[in-house]
Amino acid sequence: MTPGNNGASTPEDDDPFGYLYADGQANGATPPSGGGGYGYPGSVNRVRAVGERQYGQQQPGYGQQAPTAQYGQQAAPTAPYGQVPQQGAYGQPNAHYAAPETVPGGAPTGRQSSGGGGRGRGPNTKGLLIGAIAVVAAVVIGIGVAMMNGNGDENKASSGASASASAATSQSASPSPSSTSSVSASGELPKTDAKALRLEGGTTTASEFKGAKADGGIYVTGFNQVGAKVTWTVNGIQKAGTYRLYVRYGVPGTDADATLLVDGQANSQPLSMKNFGNTPAGDWEKGWKTTWANVTLTQGTNTIAIACNDGNQCNAVLDQVYLTK
Template sequence: MTPGDNGASTPEEDDPFGYLYADGQARGAQPPSGGYGYPNSVSRVRTVGERQYGQQQPPYVPPQGAYGQPNAHYQAPETLPGATPPGSRPPAPRSGPGRRGPNTKGLLIGAIAVVAAVVVGISIAMFNGNSDDKNSDDQAGATPAQSQNADPTPTSSSSSDGTLPKADAADSSVQLAGGAAVSSDVKGAKGAGGRYVAGLNQVGASVTWTVGGIREAGSYRLYVRYSIPGEDANATLTVNGKPNQQPLGMKNFIHSPKGDFEKGWQTTWAPVTLNQGANTLSIACGQGNQCNALIDQFYISK
């Protein structure tokens, strides 16, 4: 094939971009005025099979209904069956018999149960605390406790059945010395026949009680029932031959009138440490003691 003009060619053989070159322009090539994929072409979407090549296409007609006007095919949601008309509110949910409301009764029962549990816990804690206080108070300390007006009375005078011993100061088993003697002139004594021990108000006078039947060694309390003429008294207490840490205090706890033995009966106690078996307890008027007192009864308490 030689270079040169081979004559006019068929349209499908023409160079679509020949208008861009000098030889193409010499042959009269013109830029295309339309068509898919060429410059200055306008692509319009058409239904498949609608375009007819070689025919003039009708102008584009927009769908019915101009901008801002309702379309004939448009239907508002409120016009559909069952829809709520415009301007109206949806109905409020029912709270009557057909629908259950909040379970306020259940919440109230739960709150009451929690409060009850707290009250029970506090009561148990207080009860345990009181029990501990009571137990600690029952243990004998180094300092004698103050006597109350009411006289605590043991259940038995014998220790053979497991109870702690008790004795009248005027009993024949109690040894008296130094001028102490049995008397019954003052009323109010609980000893047998209303008898008691007097004459303890002089140095050297003593009342000695031999206690038997202590099953277990340990700390105990010695209770003494006495009478004073409205003035405090005290005496030396000896346990198994050894002076006790504290003297036996016989104070006027009930504030009885001065000079009246008959209205001065009351009870005191002192802590003692006893051995298993027999023990000797002695109340004596020593130097420096104020011993103007009548002795009625003794007994031991754990």
């Protein structure tokens, strides 16, 4: 194939650069000038706007007019046969590249107000204001709750300190030992150290002799004189009847005895505190013994007293007392 016109003057056979060759120039090929065509005389230069071609549709044949624009689109301007359509000036809208919003029926240029009027709606200032107020209210409520909790803790601490001070005052004001005992919830009868009994008639406590089972090795002494007495109040006796009273005592190798009273009434038999086992005379540390006597108690509260009366031999010390059925 040689440059030039090799047959029918059809677009497929046009050589746009035929004017560059000698044989093309001999056949009449001329360079392009102005807005017209170029190449051989009668050459075809078809121009189509960008995006006009629709894929899947039948294209116009040679020499036929391009399909018209669809509804809502602006038709591209046509140019004379063989000429390039005139482009718009720089910075001016081009019909081939018109934005959809500039076409009648195209996309809207901005958000439209739901209330009409064609004016765009600005930020939701009312919603922002409500949100800000809610945040401030939450902060204020949180601060209030924290302050209330803090005051509550301070009140609790103050109350606790007051209670501790009151407890300390009451403990220091009242005597530490108690001459009253109660039957436990399980029905177990009470047991107590003799030093916790009510001491009368010159009785006192000491810890000189070793071997006492009372807490701290403390026992009751000063019992060897007429008028000496210890009293124990027992609460919660569930059933009236005869009970056995045990007394742990100490003697210096000699026999002793005492008067036993229940609710102010003396038993017919004295409380025996003999030197069982015949421990050496004067040996208090080896003279710890245990004795017992039957007592008749009533239901409820009873008082039990061990006294040194006239006719008793009271040279003894008292360690512990307890009841059994």
